[in-house]
Amino acid sequence: MLDNYTCDTLYTADYIITQNDSRDIIEHGALAIAGNQILSVGHADILTILYPDARRVDLGRAAIMPGLINSHTHIPMSLLRGFSDDKALMDWLTQDIFPQEAKLTPELVELGSLFSLAEMIRSGTTAFYDMYMLERSVFRAADRLGMRAVIGESITQYFPSLSCRDAEAYFDLVRAQAFEWMNHPRIRQAVVPHAPYTTTPELLQQCYALAEETGSFFGMHLAETRNETETCLSRFGKRPVDYCASLGLLSPISTFFHLVDVNEDDIAQLADTGSCAVHNPASNMKLASGVAPVEAMLNRGVRVGLGTDGPASNNAQNMIREMYLASLLQKAHRLSPTACPAQTALDMATRGGAAALHDPYLGTLEPGMRADFIALDLNAPNMQPVHHIVSNIVYAATGAENRLTVVDGKELYRDGRFLTCDYDALLSEIQQARIWAQK
Ligand SMILES: [Zn+2]
Structure with missing residues (x-):
């Protein structure tokens, strides 16, 4: 059913953690996005050939995983x-x-x-x-x-x-x-x-x-x-x-x-x-x-x-x-x-x-699922070496490794920048919380 879709963006990284039924982890993988859905998940070499016109985002030494x-x-x-x-x-x-x-x-x-x-x-x-x-x-x-x-x-x-x-x-x-x-x-x-x-x-x-x-x-x-x-x-x-x-x-x-x-x-x-x-x-x-x-x-x-x-x-x-x-x-x-x-x-x-959350289209990276995913930086010292990537994510990561947050196909955060909010402006307002707490 998704064959008619065009891949907008192809994200590639060292690891794709699919969380599918067999918990497949794809090394040197790619995630093809069409609008707000995942079009395809597979090896970067193959998907790059399949979708030559897609925008490419190469995350390199990173792990893409479900949000x-x-x-x-x-x-x-x-x-x-x-x-x-x-x-x-x-x-x-x-x-x-x-x-x-x-x-x-x-x-x-x-x-x-x-x-x-x-x-x-x-x-x-x-x-x-x-x-x-x-x-x-x-x-x-x-x-x-x-x-x-x-x-x-x-x-x-x-x-x-x-x-x-x-x-x-x-x-x-x-x-x-x-x-x-x-x-x-x-x-x-x-x-x-x-x-x-x-x-x-x-x-x-x-x-x-x-x-x-x-x-x-x-x-x-x-x-x-x-x-x-x-x-x-x-x-x-x-x-x-x-x-x-x-x-x-x-x-x-x-x-x-x-x-x-x-x-x-x-x-x-x-x-x-x-x-x-x-x-x-x-x-x-x-x-x-x-x-x-x-x-x-x-x-x-x-x-x-x-x-x-x-x-x-x-x-x-x-x-x-x-x-x-x-x-x-x-x-x-x-x-x-x-x-x-x-x-x-x-x-x-x-x-x-x-x-x-009663949403059957969340939680895994598979074709037809919603394009909600993140990418953790594996260059961080606490994320190396990678013997078992899931072990590093659960036992060694802190959350600060996250480089990319995508919801419904839209990037909300990338490499330290919030793309849907003016964080500096927000930070200048938080003083109101302390004023309120002292009332
Ligand atoms: Zn509660």
């Missing part, structure tokens, strides 16, 4: 990076984060979003799943910078919120945004209640019905801590996953973030309903939430993505770092050096992310 997918975050929270650290989750939220968030404005949310987007674009992330408040500003920022995203306005049972005076106003907002972003090539909407402990059963069911009605996805924080399980048991008589199952929330449009305190039955329910999970190792470690049984989920057939969580609980938006932490956390926790190998971490950040 990383940050499957759970709250990007405006870069405003609160380093604002409050080293506290217990509930103290952190109720004493520091929530009171400060109550003073947010749409302009500040957009500024925080742009900063996180710049950080993600620079360190090799091409898509993200966001939930926060005043998300209209996040939609706008992602659109402007050219990122791919699933974005949702978060809701709790407490009103008025920053965006809505009551639940009806929230439902109207979701309907309006569904209409507004319906045909966007890169951005989709999700209905994202905050968590079981900040919502009612009725509200959760209304949210799920709204997701179905508007063709949106459904996402929620779930089973983040043992404390949440105890609260859920005492309020509703069920563990968090059981509780969601009883409300009809487990389905292929649903993605649940954290899933730290889950048992075998919970995992089976998630797998059998086609629900997606997102693992957030840095946030779980920093907030001492626990360790998600990632491999048990994967082995049972749950599709698991990887996310940074917000910049206030990580404190970076760097998926290279997140892969490293995901792998090492499992090894240390399970006292097993074979736990969560590098390839598993890379799979979660690519193929798992595609599942978490």
Whole structure:
């Protein structure tokens, strides 16, 4: 079907990491792009002959790979990076984060979003799943910078919120945004209640019905801590996953973030309903939430993505770092050096992310897939020698090696330059975040 397409640009590099079903890695490879799609992947010598008229971008000693997918975050929270650290989750939220968030404005949310987007674009992330408040500003920022995203306005049972005076106003907002972003090539909407402990059963069911009605996805924080399980048991008589199952929330449009305190039955329910999970190792470690049984989920057939969580609980938006932490956390926790190998971490950040964002055209470099990819510089001293390229990416890279970020066929970052935002102008505005934090 793609035969009629003309190759616009041919990217060549020492390695192409396809992440296809057999995890092929092509040495001296090339990636042929037609518009916003991948036309062909193969050896540079062959594709150069096939597409003699294409624009050539020779990246040399580099590894081209699928763009990383940050499957759970709250990007405006870069405003609160380093604002409050080293506290217990509930103290952190109720004493520091929530009171400060109550003073947010749409302009500040957009500024925080742009900063996180710049950080993600620079360190090799091409898509993200966001939930926060005043998300209209996040939609706008992602659109402007050219990122791919699933974005949702978060809701709790407490009103008025920053965006809505009551639940009806929230439902109207979701309907309006569904209409507004319906045909966007890169951005989709999700209905994202905050968590079981900040919502009612009725509200959760209304949210799920709204997701179905508007063709949106459904996402929620779930089973983040043992404390949440105890609260859920005492309020509703069920563990968090059981509780969601009883409300009809487990389905292929649903993605649940954290899933730290889950048992075998919970995992089976998630797998059998086609629900997606997102693992957030840095946030779980920093907030001492626990360790998600990632491999048990994967082995049972749950599709698991990887996310940074917000910049206030990580404190970076760097998926290279997140892969490293995901792998090492499992090894240390399970006292097993074979736990969560590098390839598993890379799979979660690519193929798992595609599942978490419900986009079958993401996560691999194959013909017909979306042209979302990055290229890591292998000249960096920490990237040599190359015995196993995936090992270097997961265990040795820092994110600073990324030279190129392409989303939907468009270059957003190349060799130190942001191509869709004026980063110097953005940097001059960030002082506003410190002024706001002192209010
Ligand atoms: Zn979160």
